[in-house]
Amino acid sequence: MTDDLTNAASIEAADQQYVMRPWPHPTGEPVIVAKASGCTITDIHGKEYLDLTAGYFVNNAGHCHPRIVEAATKQLHQVLQVSGKHGTVAVVKLAKRLIELGPPSLNKVFFSTGGSEANEFALKLARQGTKKTDVAYLENGYHGLTIGALEVTASEKYRESAGKPMGPENYAIPNAYCYRCKFGVENCSTQCLDGVEATLDARPKTAAIIAEIIQAVGGLAPPQKWWDRVDKIRKARGILLIADEVQTGLGRTGKMFAVEHYGLEPEIMTGGKGLSGGVGSLAATIASDALVKNFFGGTTPTNGGNAVSAAAGLALIETLEAEKLVDHCATMGRYFTEAAWALRDPWIGDVRFTGLLGGIELVANRDSKEVLGKGAIAKIKDGLHAAGMLITISGLYGNCLRLQPPLSVTPAQIDQFIGALRTVLNSVRSAS
């Protein structure tokens, strides 16, 4: 007998039976979403959540923004998809806009379907362009789940998912985790980078350094002098910089792109997530003319540059500009930071927001910075979930509340979250 999936219980049962979700499930997840608007999503039971994940950091202007819906709907009646081999007006306009908004070092855009694929393409560009094979990535860096992207991703757990040894060409160099600095941040002279010159010199085949300029896992923003030094070191060796802006791009950090915080001019930059405006999936690898000139890309990606996604992505950029959401994001990041510190909660070790990228690091002891245990973190996540707060857990030690709502979030919504957090932290602590 066929089940027509008309009620919540049968839909959830069918989800379990037919949809592959090969990762751990916190209580209450997956949430099967029936509708979404702004910063709020409603599940198939009618329960509302404040979405502090923005649909996994995609819906930067909020869910189903009318301007994006209208642009996508209009495009639906014109042309949908022609492959990367040909073009559409929407794709050309989006490419032009990205070049205008991005750092001046970049001239041309290659469209693909997801952040991992954009990074794969970036690696190809870097290797061909330099005729070198090796790529350095930052500790704690994340660049995607396809095999090439995993090879430059730090997490051993994720790398093991590939079931094969990773190639010897790629290697890690230190990141900046200032809250847990081994040298003491008050005396920072970027000591964490002291061995990097020697490491790179021992690897003369290094084509590029790939990095999230501000690391999304834990929201780690290095000091200016850290990036200045890395930039100087890599330029002196003719090593390219691939800036992975898949999560940081399109306003998330309170600037259109995170490179702007540091004045960096990468030779390659990748983007994804919000680039589709939440309609389908779209990603971009943006590179300098010098790299693109003699580049052979193999063949065309079938779905590179869907016209509807591009029209929606353009509408997202227009919305960010018309509603001044990038500045608003910077303001809301500061508001969130102050509100979180104002809780004076003994488990809040650090609050790290650059714009609305980052969140709160939880510790059992603020002096020793001992990581809060997994059991307590799970209970906090569950308590927030029950209170209608959709978040993810992040961080190198799995003890950070990643709090990245749409950039249109209001102070009242942040207050609502902070109120729920206060209650949940107190109740988990008193039960422990």
Ligand SMILES: Cc1ncc(COP(=O)(O)O)c(C=O)c1O
């Ligand atoms: C910094 C960064 N790079 C790459 C990716 C991979 O993007 P996708 O999941 O679209 O393949 C992500 C996704 O979370 C990301 O945050």
